[in-house]
Amino acid sequence: MKTVNLKKIIVLSVVAFASSFCGIFAQQITKFGVVDTARVYQAYFRDSTPVRNYESKKQEFQSEIDKMVSDLQNLHDRKLEYEKNGDESAAMNIEAQITKKTDFINEYTNAKNVELESLKKSLQDNDAFYKQLYNTLSRIAEKGGYSMILSLQQSNAILWYSRSVDITDEVISQLGR
Template identity: 65%
Template sequence: MSKKKLLFFVVFVLLFSGGIFAQQITRFGVVDTAKIYQAYFRNSAPVRNYENKKAEFQREITKRTEEIQKLKQEKADMSSSGNESAVLKIDSDIIKKTDALTEYTNAKNIELESMKRNLQNSDSFYKKLYSVLERVSENEGYSMILSLQQNNAILWYSSSVDVTDKVISELGL
């Protein structure tokens, strides 16, 4: 191989490889925020409070359900003995207690759902999450982090992939 060809080949390889390395490789990451949320809040006081309230409400529901079951058994006993006035009174109590249980359950479910929403929308958690996402992404060379739970949700992106100013410039604005 002549010196000219060798020199041409070396220059070509250097230019070609320089062009490859000059291009930025965009890397995407995905984050399971639900899994992070569970791990982060697993032992926190607000989650323990939520779990305690949930258990307390369930105990009360179980207690009221058992009372209704006892009344139904009493009603069956009174019905078999032919005491119709007692059956009517017990039936009225069953209806009142069942309605009260339904109202209690609905109210407590709303309360628990509100507590859960407040936990999930914790500003301090999300500030910390986004700060850590940025640090991990930059250290690992990611350009963009997407949410596993939400379609098309970008949780973090590097300014190097933002071409907004270039588009505005090209539009002549």
């Protein structure tokens, strides 16, 4: 009976000793998360007034451009009709109008694209949104055990990280030796 107890004690001691080394040699597994910020942004702002205004302006500009292109097509059709009937002077007059209108449409389109891009950028640079995004990412990351959250759009953009993976002080210490 004493040998059975002695064997149990030895086995338990070995298990306890081995378990203590497992804790020492265990490595922390780093868990990363990735966020599609464009999709989050789109979902977050889809029903907001600024986005509705942006979409409304975009549609308004497109309608204006479509109307101008339709007018241009009508001019082109008239030019072909004049050419078909042998009225070269009227055809040349229409050709000048077509060139003028084409240049105007190109300038107008460029100006409106710049305006839309500016509106879009002002929507995307919304500080309140990014503060809320950062706080949300922080909560999710800490709750889910993530060490770092990366942006899907920008390969080098770290949106959030746990201080536990920051080894800056250790690197500075090692370099100072």
